Amino acid sequence: MHPVRHAGWVRSTHWIVALSFLVLAFSGFVILMSHPRLYWGEAGNELTPALIELPISRNHRHGGWEASAPFFGSAGGPASASRTYEIFNQNGWARSLHFLAAWFLVATGSVYVALGMLTGHFRQHLVPPPHERAPRRFWDDLINHLRLRIPPATGGPQYGLLQKCAYLGVVFLALPLAIATGLAMSPAITAAYPFVSRTFGGMQSARTIHFFAFVALVGFLAAHVAMIVASGFRRHMRAMTLGR
Numbered sequence: 001m002h003p004v005r006h007a008g009w010v011r012s013t014h015w016i017v018a019l020s021f022l023v024l025a026f027s028g029f030v031i032l033m034s035h036p037r038l039y040w041g042e043a044g045n046e047l048t049p050a051l052i053e054l055p056i057s058r059n060h061r062h063g064g065w066e067a068s069a070p071f072f073g074s075a076g077g078p079a080s081a082s083r084t085y086e087i088f089n090q091n092g093w094a095r096s097l098h099f100l101a102a103w104f105l106v107a108t109g110s111v112y113v114a115l116g117m118l119t120g121h122f123r124q125h126l127v128p129p130p131h132e133r134a135p136r137r138f139w140d141d142l143i144n145h146l147r148l149r150i151p152p153a154t155g156g157p158q159y160g161l162l163q164k165c166a167y168l169g170v171v172f173l174a175l176p177l178a179i180a181t182g183l184a185m186s187p188a189i190t191a192a193y194p195f196v197s198r199t200f201g202g203m204q205s206a207r208t209i210h211f212f213a214f215v216a217l218v219g220f221l222a223a224h225v226a227m228i229v230a231s232g233f234r235r236h237m238r239a240m241t242l243g244r
Helices: 008-034 092-118 121-126 135-146 161-184 187-192 194-199 203-241
Strands: 065-070 079-083
Touching: 008 092, 008 203, 092 121, 092 161, 121 161, 135 161, 161 187, 161 194, 161 203, 187 194
Parallel strands: none
Antiparallel strands: 065 079
C-alpha cells in the first residue's frame, strides 16, 4: 500500500498562502513602524493615551511638538505644529502591497477551505479522531516536542496531535480573525457595514486584535519552520514541492 502524499491542491495553496503571508508580515511591519501605538475603542492618535507602545521605530514617543506655525499669512488661517524631528512616514507603498497580498491570501485560503471540506481533507487528516482527544494525549505530545523528540517526516499528511491542533487553530481561528479585523479597519467596509467595526469594539480595537493575531501567526510560522528542520528539512520540502 502506497503512503498518502500531499495532494496537488494542498501543495499549491500552501505556497501561495506562505508567500502572501510573508509579504503581509513585511508590509504590515512597515505600516506599524509609522505609528507604533495600539489603542482600544473607536479612535486613537498621538494625543490620546495608548494601550501599548511599541519601540520599533523613531516614531515611538516622538518627544513633543514645536511651536505652531501658520500655513498662510492671513489671520485665522489654519496652523500646524511640527514634530521635534522628522518622522518615518513612508508607508503608502506598504499599505498598497498589504492590501494586494491580503486578497491573494483570502482567495487562496477560501479555495483551500472549500476543497478541504469537499475532499474530506480536514476530516481525514486534521480533525483528531476520538481516541486522540484525551487531554493526556495532547500533554504527552506537547512534552515530546518541548524535549525535541520529533518523529521523522513521513512526506505526507500524517500529522501528530499537536500539529493537527495548531493547523486547525491557524485555519479556523487566527487567519479568519486577522482577515475580519483587517476588514474592520477599512474605511470603505466600515462605511458600508458599520457593524463590522463595532463587532470588535471599534476600529482601533480591531487594529490591536489584528496585531496580536499577527503575532500569533508569526509565532506559528517560526515553530512550523523549526519543526520542519528538526524532523527532516529535505524530506518535507520534497514532499511539499514535488509530492513525493
